[in-house]
Amino acid sequence: MNVHWLKKLRVVVSLFFLILTSLLFLDYRKMIPESLFSTVLSLQFVPSFLKFFTVLKITVFGFIVVIVLTLLFGRIYCSTICPLGVLQDVVAYISRKFKSRRKGRYHYQKAKNILRYTILGITAVALVFGSTYLLLLLDPYSNFGRIMTYFVKPLLVWVNNLFSPLLARINVYYLYPVDLKPIKAAVYIVPVIILGLVLWLSVTRGRLYCNTVCPVGAFLGLLSKFSLFKFRFDTQACTGCHLCEFSCKSSCLDVVNMTVDETRCVTCFDCLTSCKLGAMSYTTRKALKTDSVIKPVKVRESNRKMFNGDHDPGKRVFILGSLAFLAGITGISKAKEYVKNAKPTTIPEKKNFPVTPPGSLSIRHFTDYCTACSLCIDACPTDVLQPAFMQYGLAGIMQPTMDYHSGYCNYDCVRCTEVCPTGAILPLKKEAKQTVQTGLAHFVKENCVVYTDETNCGACAEHCPTKAVHMVPYKEDLVIPETNDDICIGCGACEHVCPTTPFKAIYVDGNEIHNLAEKPKEEKLENPLEKTEDFPF
Amino acid sequence: MKRRDFFLKSAGVGLGLGAVMSLGSYKTLTAGPSAFALPDMAAVRGGEPDVMFDRAIAAMGGMEHFVKKGQKVVVKPNIGWDVPPERAATTNPLLIKRIVQHCYQAGAKEVLVFDNTCDTWTKCYKDSGIEKYVKSARGKMVPGNTEGYYQEIELARGKRLKKVKVHELVLDSDVFINVPILKSHDAAKLTISMKNLMGVIWDRRYWHRNDLNQCIADYATYSRKPDLVVVDAYNVMMKNGPRGVSKSDVVKMKAQIVTTDMVAADAAAAKIFGVDPASIRYIRLAHEMHAGNIDLSKLNISRIKI
Numbered sequence A: 001m002n003v004h005w006l007k008k009l010r011v012v013v014s015l016f017f018l019i020l021t022s023l024l025f026l027d028y029r030k031m032i033p034e035s036l037f038s039t040v041l042s043l044q045f046v047p048s049f050l051k052f053f054t055v056l057k058i059t060v061f062g063f064i065v066v067i068v069l070t071l072l073f074g075r076i077y078c079s080t081i082c083p084l085g086v087l088q089d090v091v092a093y094i095s096r097k098f099k100s101r102r103k104g105r106y107h108y109q110k111a112k113n114i115l116r117y118t119i120l121g122i123t124a125v126a127l128v129f130g131s132t133y134l135l136l137l138l139d140p141y142s143n144f145g146r147i148m149t150y151f152v153k154p155l156l157v158w159v160n161n162l163f164s165p166l167l168a169r170i171n172v173y174y175l176y177p178v179d180l181k182p183i184k185a186a187v188y189i190v191p192v193i194i195l196g197l198v199l200w201l202s203v204t205r206g207r208l209y210c211n212t213v214c215p216v217g218a219f220l221g222l223l224s225k226f227s228l229f230k231f232r233f234d235t236q237a238c239t240g241c242h243l244c245e246f247s248c249k250s251s252c253l254d255v256v257n258m259t260v261d262e263t264r265c266v267t268c269f270d271c272l273t274s275c276k277l278g279a280m281s282y283t284t285r286k287a288l289k290t291d292s293v294i295k296p297v298k299v300r301e302s303n304r305k306m307f308n309g310d311h312d313p314g315k316r317v318f319i320l321g322s323l324a325f326l327a328g329i330t331g332i333s334k335a336k337e338y339v340k341n342a343k344p345t346t347i348p349e350k351k352n353f354p355v356t357p358p359g360s361l362s363i364r365h366f367t368d369y370c371t372a373c374s375l376c377i378d379a380c381p382t383d384v385l386q387p388a389f390m391q392y393g394l395a396g397i398m399q400p401t402m403d404y405h406s407g408y409c410n411y412d413c414v415r416c417t418e419v420c421p422t423g424a425i426l427p428l429k430k431e432a433k434q435t436v437q438t439g440l441a442h443f444v445k446e447n448c449v450v451y452t453d454e455t456n457c458g459a460c461a462e463h464c465p466t467k468a469v470h471m472v473p474y475k476e477d478l479v480i481p482e483t484n485d486d487i488c489i490g491c492g493a494c495e496h497v498c499p500t501t502p503f504k505a506i507y508v509d510g511n512e513i514h515n516l517a518e519k520p521k522e523e524k525l526e527n528p529l530e531k532t533e534d535f536p537f
Numbered sequence B: 001m002k003r004r005d006f007f008l009k010s011a012g013v014g015l016g017l018g019a020v021m022s023l024g025s026y027k028t029l030t031a032g033p034s035a036f037a038l039p040d041m042a043a044v045r046g047g048e049p050d051v052m053f054d055r056a057i058a059a060m061g062g063m064e065h066f067v068k069k070g071q072k073v074v075v076k077p078n079i080g081w082d083v084p085p086e087r088a089a090t091t092n093p094l095l096i097k098r099i100v101q102h103c104y105q106a107g108a109k110e111v112l113v114f115d116n117t118c119d120t121w122t123k124c125y126k127d128s129g130i131e132k133y134v135k136s137a138r139g140k141m142v143p144g145n146t147e148g149y150y151q152e153i154e155l156a157r158g159k160r161l162k163k164v165k166v167h168e169l170v171l172d173s174d175v176f177i178n179v180p181i182l183k184s185h186d187a188a189k190l191t192i193s194m195k196n197l198m199g200v201i202w203d204r205r206y207w208h209r210n211d212l213n214q215c216i217a218d219y220a221t222y223s224r225k226p227d228l229v230v231v232d233a234y235n236v237m238m239k240n241g242p243r244g245v246s247k248s249d250v251v252k253m254k255a256q257i258v259t260t261d262m263v264a265a266d267a268a269a270a271k272i273f274g275v276d277p278a279s280i281r282y283i284r285l286a287h288e289m290h291a292g293n294i295d296l297s298k299l300n301i302s303r304i305k306i
Helices: A004-026 A034-041 A045-055 A062-073 A076-081 A083-097 A113-128 A133-138 A140-169 A185-205 A215-224 A243-247 A270-274 A285-293 A300-308 A313-334 A363-369 A375-379 A415-419 A459-463 A493-497 B003-029 B049-059 B093-105 B121-127 B130-136 B168-172 B193-199 B204-209 B212-220 B262-273 B281-288
Strands: A229-233 A280-284 A385-387 A400-402 A436-443 A469-473 A479-483 A506-516 B041-045 B072-077 B110-113 B150-154 B163-167 B175-179 B181-185 B189-191 B228-237 B250-259 B301-305
Touching (some): A004 A034, A004 A140, A004 A270, A045 A140, A045 A215, A045 A363, A076 A215, A113 A133, A133 A140, A140 A185, A363 A506, A375 A385, A436 A479, A459 A469, B041 B049, B049 B228, B049 B301, B093 B110, B093 B130, B093 B228, B189 B193, B193 B212, B193 B262, B262 B281
Parallel strands (some): B041 B301, B181 B228
Antiparallel strands (some): A436 A506, B041 B250, B181 B189
């Protein structure tokens, strides 16, 4: 059976998903319409799984599709839909170009079952007890998102900012400079570790990351045992040449015993194309009646030793490192408490709670369901969404928060609510968003320019979209801000523009649970020109 | 343009204008419209924004009077907020389009439009409708979102504002047209043409921090004044400015002021709004600092009703 087209199809589909998914994160000019996001990401396993619970609708069934696909065809999710998986394939493909043919070969390895099922088990148990923290750290889609957000996008913006001033000199303004907001170094820790691990493993060991660290890979691997289509050796045709094994990035082809470890197979179809004899097939179970006849051929034992080598020094280091990493993060996850009164004495802005984006219901809901994929950070047109440092506690590092020093929430914008793939931020219509109170503005008179300098300022009231912050008479010609809690939505425009330093005269304290704000009152106004047809001068 | 050239040209223009003004008293000698009879201000009521501008600029001697062949023109509307045009927080897009068209008809080489916005600039440009209208008239939208575009200048006559970073387009262009929209303002009471120039400088926070009204007046004394000021008072935000809360803040006045004097423009617009110009501190200060004339009775005003 000539099935070479299967591999080509896999490559095309995987690049399609990789490019589309990457673009969502790299769209620093916000040109991609919000409606496309959920379509592109609907099949991402962990986000779709979480969204099933946050949205509570059967319409969110992406993860069920993935489960069905796996039961039919094996782990094609890992080979085509998972952006981190495909990214590893791309890295491995490029790195093998620089290797000699011999060095570029993959070899059969035993499965690291203890490690992968331990990670899967802890993640699942944590999930049952309501902690999504391990999913945040290990979800391949979210890790891919962070790699794009923290490494690739800044590079792209940097190149953009290099060329835009040059083009401006010849009056071409198609490219324009884009602000890169500074991010705390601690936020980079997890993305750096994951990126390093993924790069190192994909260069040296193919898909080992997916078969040891990734809980989604381990879970879908278990399902793959029961998949309809499977890879099989044709024991009559196979000569034991090991070409399939050399091409197998999952290291799951045991040529000696002529078995395929389907729990690790990512269904890449590379073995099909590598076999010159057509001895490898991808068929349903029915077609495999001759299964039991297969016997290991003794001669081939020597072959394996020759190709495989029997000692691997990197193995132990890797396992130890992974276990230490796992132990470390479970320790961290215990400390998941968002911070109250972080710096009560040194900072006059008394913020009790961080602000979470509109649509996230409460700090609890948001931190429980956000896997910190950072997509909303990239999609936010005002840069108000920034990765948290310690605002949600140690475990909340990287989860987005409304940073009013960086920007403020645009009154008419609901982009983050529409792009969030997990439902940590639930979709909101514009009108509904405009009455969601994420926090409350607090005015500190003693810091205000009008009080200290006795000159007018009013920047806060200027920017307030509801006039919850407005100016009232103070002295003589002076007006001073006053706040109205009923209509304040906590967008942070007032805090962002307040010119006082180092402490703001007006700031927003987050609502632990979002409230409903009243709509601003409207009144009929007179036209001063109505009385006369003449000019008032 | 080099600074030296700029000063020479400014001096030349000043001398020319002085000469024209000295002849002003003789204008009764000539019959019909001529260079001598040109008004200081055209005030229009009762038309659509584009029609009112056609009439006003014709009364002011036509756009050719301000824009010469091959010149680079920069237009500065108020695009400060991400709100739709009918909310009147941003200059009427139809008016801006008409101005761009007039500039090209007068022979402008290129017409560039920008604002250093308050809300996110890409959204403001788009949602105000101005980007679309400017592009439809072959104008070019220029970003003003990073400090790199701004060059520091000194204000010899500034009291609180001694140095300020100004967008390079304002410094480079041959013709600078200021097109504010008249609206209420929390801190400055009204925002018109002088206040609109907060969108050509970089650090607005400094102004707010250091006596906003004085800084507005200080910047109005800067030698690179607008060559033309067009005040959009078609839809006017009567309260909750400068951003506004809803459409109910807006009143349809169908008025427009065209002049070369920002202080006079602001004084006339304030009167349209129903406010005594002298009660607006920055207008009073700018007049006292000789940035322009608050006393409309001293001006030759062409009043046009449509």
